Amino acid sequence: MGWEILRSLGIRKRGPEIISCPTCGRCKINLFDIAGKVEDALLKCPLTIKVAIMGCVVNGPGEAKEADIGIAGGDGTGILFKKGCVVKKVPQNRLVETLIEEIEKYSWTT
Numbered sequence: 084m085g086w087e088i089l090r091s092l093g094i095r096k097r098g099p100e101i102i103s104c105p106t107c108g109r110c111k112i113n114l115f116d117i118a119g120k121v122e123d124a125l126l127k128c129p130l131t132i133k134v135a136i137m138g139c140v141v142n143g144p145g146e147a148k149e150a151d152i153g154i155a156g157g158d159g160t161g162i163l164f165k166k167g168c169v170v171k172k173v174p175q176n177r178l179v180e181t182l183i184e185e186i187e188k189y190s191w192t193t
C-alpha cells in the first residue's frame with residue numbers, strides 16, 4: 084500500500100499501518116475498495132496504530148489479532164474488533180465510518 088512505501092522510504096514515520104488479508108473464497112466484502120477508503124480517511128491521522136481490513140468475520144479477527152483495531156466483512160453485517168476480540172457487529176455499509184469513528188476516539192486531534 085502507498086503508506087507502507089512511504090514508511091519504508093522513511094518519508095512517513097508516523098501514522099497508521101494498514102494491513103489487509105490476502106482474501107480467499109470466504110471474503111465477504113470488496114476488500115481493496117474498502118482498504119482504499121480507509122487509507123484515504125486516515126491520511127492525516129497521526130496515530131501509530133495497526134489497522135486491519137479483513138475479508139470475513141470467521142477468521143478475520145484471529146488472523147489479525149496483532150492489529151490494534153480492525154473490521155471484517157460478513158453476510159450483510161460485519162464486525163469491529165480490537166486485538167482479535169469482537170467489539171460489535173456493524174452493518175456492512177457502515178464498516179468504514181464505524182472504524183474511522185473508533186480510531187478518532189484514540190485521541191486523534193490533528
Ligand code: SF4
Pocket residue numbers: 104105106107108109110111137138139140141142143146
Ligand atoms: S480473513 Fe477471511 S477472507 Fe481473509 S484470507 Fe482469512 S479466511 Fe480468507
